[in-house]
Amino acid sequence: MKRLAMLVAAVLLALTGLAGAQTLVYGESGLPVSLDLPQDGNSLTVQYQIAQPLVGFKPSSSELMPLLATSWEANADATQWTFHLRQGVKFTDGTPFNAEAVKFNFDRWNNRDNPYAFQDQKPMAAWTYIFAAFHGQKGYLLEKVEVLDDSTVRFDLTSPVGFFPALVASSYFGIQSPAAVKAGGADYGTPGVGAVGTGPFKFQEWVQGDHVTLVRNDGYWGDKAKVERIVFRGIESAATRLAELEAGTLDIAVNLSPDDLKAVESNPDLKRATATANLSIGYVGFHQANKPFDDVRVRQAVALAIDQKTIVDSFWSGLGTPAAEFIPPGLLGRANYEPYAYDPAKAKQLLADAGFPNGFKTEFWYMPVSRPYFPSPKDIAEAVAGYLSQVGIQAELRTEDWGIYLKDYDEGKFPMYMLGWSADYADPNNFIFTFFSPIEIKSGFGWTGTKADEVVKLLGDARQAASATERVTYYKQADKIIYDQVPAMPMVYPTTLNATRANIDGFLPNPLGTTSIQLNEVTKN
Amino acid sequence: MFSYFIRRFLGLLPVLFGVSLLVFTIPRVIGSDPARIMLGERASPESYQSLRLELGLDVPYFVNFAEARTRGLAGFLDAQYPHFVGRALRGDLGKSIFSRVPVVSSLEHFFPATFELTIVAMFFAVALGVPLGIVAALNRGTVLDTAVMFVALAGVSFPVFWLGIIMIYVFAVGLGWLPPSGRLSPTIVFHSTTGFYIFDAIVQGRWHVLWNAAKHLVLPGIALGTIPLAIIVRMTRSSMLEVLGQDYIRTARAKGVERRVVVNKHALRNALLPVITVIGLSFGQLLSGAILTETVFAWPGIGRFVYDAISSRDYPIIQGGVLFIATIFVIVNMLVDFSYAFIDPRIQYT
Numbered sequence: 064m065k066r067l068a069m070l071v072a073a074v075l076l077a078l079t080g081l082a083g084a085q086t087l088v089y090g091e092s093g094l095p096v097s098l099d100l101p102q103d104g105n106s107l108t109v110q111y112q113i114a115q116p117l118v119g120f121k122p123s124s125s126e127l128m129p130l131l132a133t134s135w136e137a138n139a140d141a142t143q144w145t146f147h148l149r150q151g152v153k154f155t156d157g158t159p160f161n162a163e164a165v166k167f168n169f170d171r172w173n174n175r176d177n178p179y180a181f182q183d184q185k186p187m188a189a190w191t192y193i194f195a196a197f198h199g200q201k202g203y204l205l206e207k208v209e210v211l212d213d214s215t216v217r218f219d220l221t222s223p224v225g226f227f228p229a230l231v232a233s234s235y236f237g238i239q240s241p242a243a244v245k246a247g248g249a250d251y252g253t254p255g256v257g258a259v260g261t262g263p264f265k266f267q268e269w270v271q272g273d274h275v276t277l278v279r280n281d282g283y284w285g286d287k288a289k290v291e292r293i294v295f296r297g298i299e300s301a302a303t304r305l306a307e308l309e310a311g312t313l314d315i316a317v318n319l320s321p322d323d324l325k326a327v328e329s330n331p332d333l334k335r336a337t338a339t340a341n342l343s344i345g346y347v348g349f350h351q352a353n354k355p356f357d358d359v360r361v362r363q364a365v366a367l368a369i370d371q372k373t374i375v376d377s378f379w380s381g382l383g384t385p386a387a388e389f390i391p392p393g394l395l396g397r398a399n400y401e402p403y404a405y406d407p408a409k410a411k412q413l414l415a416d417a418g419f420p421n422g423f424k425t426e427f428w429y430m431p432v433s434r435p436y437f438p439s440p441k442d443i444a445e446a447v448a449g450y451l452s453q454v455g456i457q458a459e460l461r462t463e464d465w466g467i468y469l470k471d472y473d474e475g476k477f478p479m480y481m482l483g484w485s486a487d488y489a490d491p492n493n494f495i496f497t498f499f500s501p502i503e504i505k506s507g508f509g510w511t512g513t514k515a516d517e518v519v520k521l522l523g524d525a526r527q528a529a530s531a532t533e534r535v536t537y538y539k540q541a542d543k544i545i546y547d548q549v550p551a552m553p554m555v556y557p558t559t560l561n562a563t564r565a566n567i568d569g570f571l572p573n574p575l576g577t578t579s580i581q582l583n584e585v586t587k588n
Numbered sequence: 589m590f591s592y593f594i595r596r597f598l599g600l601l602p603v604l605f606g607v608s609l610l611v612f613t614i615p616r617v618i619g620s621d622p623a624r625i626m627l628g629e630r631a632s633p634e635s636y637q638s639l640r641l642e643l644g645l646d647v648p649y650f651v652n653f654a655e656a657r658t659r660g661l662a663g664f665l666d667a668q669y670p671h672f673v674g675r676a677l678r679g680d681l682g683k684s685i686f687s688r689v690p691v692v693s694s695l696e697h698f699f700p701a702t703f704e705l706t707i708v709a710m711f712f713a714v715a716l717g718v719p720l721g722i723v724a725a726l727n728r729g730t731v732l733d734t735a736v737m738f739v740a741l742a743g744v745s746f747p748v749f750w751l752g753i754i755m756i757y758v759f760a761v762g763l764g765w766l767p768p769s770g771r772l773s774p775t776i777v778f779h780s781t782t783g784f785y786i787f788d789a790i791v792q793g794r795w796h797v798l799w800n801a802a803k804h805l806v807l808p809g810i811a812l813g814t815i816p817l818a819i820i821v822r823m824t825r826s827s828m829l830e831v832l833g834q835d836y837i838r839t840a841r842a843k844g845v846e847r848r849v850v851v852n853k854h855a856l857r858n859a860l861l862p863v864i865t866v867i868g869l870s871f872g873q874l875l876s877g878a879i880l881t882e883t884v885f886a887w888p889g890i891g892r893f894v895y896d897a898i899s900s901r902d903y904p905i906i907q908g909g910v911l912f913i914a915t916i917f918v919i920v921n922m923l924v925d926f927s928y929a930f931i932d933p934r935i936q937y938t
Contacts, residue, residue, distance in 0.1 A: 086774070086775050088774045088775070096686045096687045097686065097687045097688065102626065102686070175642070181688070182642045183642060183643075183644065184683065184688055185685065185686070185687075185688045186626075186639055186642040186643065188623075188626040188627055188635070188639055191627070191630075191632075191635040191638070191639075192627075192630045192635075196634065196635065196638070197638070200634070200638060201634055202634070249688060250688070252688070253687060253688055253689045254689060255693075270697075270888075271689070271693075271694060271697040271698070271888065272694075272697060272698055272701070272888025272889075272892075272893065273770070273771060273772075273888045274770075274774055276777075294774040294775070296770065296774055296886065297886065298769060298770075298886040299883050299886065299892070300753075300883050300884050300886070302753050302884075303753070303756060303768060303769050303884055303885070303886060306753070306756045306757060306760065306761050306768050306769075307768045307769060309761045310760050310761045310764065310767075310768050312760075312767060312768060312773070312774070432899075464618070464619070464620065465620075465625075465899065466619070466620025466621070466624050466625050466899075466900075466901055467618075467619045467620045469620070469624050469625075469627075469628065469629065470619065470620050470624055473633070473636075482629060483629070484629055487630075497630070500632075502632050502633065502634075503632065506632075506633065
């Protein structure tokens with residue numbers, strides 16, 4: 064009789080469509096934009112559960128580990144990389160995962176004229192940040208992908224890249240089922256079609272603007288997911304996201320405001336889920352085409368005038384560390400400098416030496432939108448301007464529409480500005496080379512001259528060096544020049560605040576954030 | 589009367605044409621573009637130019653002289669605006685640049701959500717606002733009147749964003765009576781055919797879903813309704829006062845007609861005309877999408893949909909979305925105008 068009652072209850076429960084404790088509800092700052100050729104964090108987070116790259120990350124770390132590839136090696140000059148693929152893996156539509164599938168994916172990303180590239184409708188902008196350019200365009204990196212046999216694939220590069228596996232591990236490059244891409248056409252990755260991969264979860268439904276539902280892939284080649292399904296909700300307001308977590312209607316909430324750290328830590332029903340460090344940096348930049356920032360003494364004076372430690376403590380509430388260099392902790396090539404001390408007297412002295420005993424007037428631009436590296440830009444800008452005024456620098460605070468901000472930054476219109484960067488992949492090159500590449504060093508900082516050329520050469524050498532020790536030497540030399548010359552003042556290495564209900568285990572953000580972690584080990588107790 | 593309706597409908601066309609021109613031009617003129625947004629902090633001049641080409645942003649805006657030379661009229665019109673208008677007339681508003689989802693499909697998704705929320709908000713605003721306004725008018729100068737006017741003032745003064753968060757913390761997190769945000773609990777599996785959850789739940793006979801959807805409508809509906817509430821209260825009150833001061837009211841009272849009858853039969857109907865205007869306009873405004881409410885309550889409506897597109901310069905969504913909203917607004921206004929003829933027999937449309 065009791066069993067019958069339980070059976071009836073279970074049936075009723077099923078009829079009402081409730082999923083019970085097997086559903087994880089994950090709150091992000093928005094729903095995915097697309098599950099194909101994803102760009103933004105919300106899309107990447109969801110796609111990573113469905114489609115996996117060849118290389119993954121060890122839990123909580125930016126160290127690489129095999130994922131869809133079991134091993135890899137390079138030729139002598141790191142221009143050819145051969146990957147050995149995991150065997151016996153199938154996409155959730157039943158088609159086999161093999162070298163041809165890998166080639167199909169990389170070809171459609173790399174070649175603008177590939178029939179499945181849909182470049183005219185939605186180009187894969189992310190390809191250009193990691194592989195420099197599309198095939199045939201100036202500076203392109205990937206020449207071709209060769210299928211050596213069913214489970215071996217080789218990447219031929221146009222120039223040596225010692226850290227190629229780190230590029231391929233980037234969450235943009237989840238391998239999608241060729242059959243599904245062909246069937247879906249230009250609609251692949253949109254709400255009506257979804258995406259198909261080899262991951263621990265598969266796509267079930269996407270109600271536009273409302274939620275995306277994934278269900279467990281029972282045929283997964285690795286550890287099967289502990290929960291039956293995940294519902295991703297997009298909640299733009301961070302305050303609402305926290306409220307939902309507190310009310311218990313969300314199990315996981317990511318990208319909360321740093322101001323909420325206290326609320327999370329003092330609530331016994333919640334627990335914090337942050338990485339040890341985030342590969343992210345916020346900085347104050349100068350463009351040297353705008354005087355007087357072409358004088359290194361002036362730039363150094365600004366660095367000395369700002370009490371970095373106080374600003375970081377105040378605005379990041381313990382979720383940021385003061386930064387001194389352009390390679391964040393966790394990556395090789397750091398010189399471990401201390402940030403410039405807070406020394407207004409010395410700053411004034413330097414300004415006097417440079418010909419500004421009474422300071423000068425300038426513009427300080429801050430962004431109008433909250434960025435992961437600067438959550439409250441206006442407040443931080445005001446604090447910085449406050450310190451500058453104490454040494455005589457009158458910084459007028461300015462801002463404009465984000466899109467136009469980026470354009471004007473690129474055109475060198477800002478004498479002083481705030482900007483930042485979050486990693487695309489886990490290698491120092493993604494930070495220091497991005498800022499000090501031959502092009503960016505001029506467009507971002509207007510930095511020219513012998514010292515600038517030296518940095519460009521060192522970073523170019525580091526990029527192509529075969530051994531890690533060699534690379535470290537080059538980076539450290541470049542670090543020193545950058546530290547002394549202050550083309551920009553690093554401000555903070557921020558850590559994003561994520562939180563879960565206390566009964567959730569196994570949610571482990573890594574230094575790249577939450578966009579390249581699999582959720583199959585997450586349990587809801 | 590019929591010819592009046594026809595003329596009004598036809599009058600929509602130039603308005604919509606004008607809107608289409610503005611909605612096409614302004615996002616392009618204010619600077620920046622989707623390619624810049626796509627690349628974000630990572631833009632190098634080369635990748636930016638290359639993206640612009642891919643996205644067709646380099647095609648001329650209005651007319652294409654270069655192509656005209658080789659292809660005549662077809663070439664002349666091979667420009668962004670003619671393409672936009674040509675497709676729009678065929679019901680194709682293009683696809684989002686960032687997601688490749690057809691704009692029409694998204695609007696079909698987001699508009700019912702906004703409509704449902706608007707109905708709830710207006711119901712709250714009218715059901716509470718009109719009686720309050722009448723009470724205030726009938727008790728003019730008393731404490732009751734002041735209290736009602738205070739409520740009205742508060743409604744208009746409280747920022748919806750702030751009010752929304754407070755309501756969430758009190759009723760959802762604190763008391764647990766209502767859900768914090770969204771349209772439906774994430775654990776519920778429900779396929780809505782029309783996009784109107786209440787309607788579809790009834791049609792499908794899923795009472796649990798109906799209850800759940802209704803609970804989700806309460807907080808955002810009330811938050812959104814506070815501003816129209818304030819306006820309706822004030823309008824009702826002042827309109828009632830004006831009517832109550834009329835001679836014929838005094839005559840009716842002098843004749844000995846009961847106060848209740850005077851108010852309901854003689855005063856109210858006449859006082860309602862301006863109130864209906866305000867209700868109609870508020871309805872149209874809310875249908876345009878309440879961005880702040882939708883953001884706080886994670887409500888998947890057209891307000892946030894179009895607003896996000898503006899920030900990312902997703903031209904097809906901006907164009908299609910704003911054109912759609914403008915059309916709705918203009919139609920609602922037209923319906924309000926038409927309704928006068930039925931409410932007030934003195935008004936004749938020829």
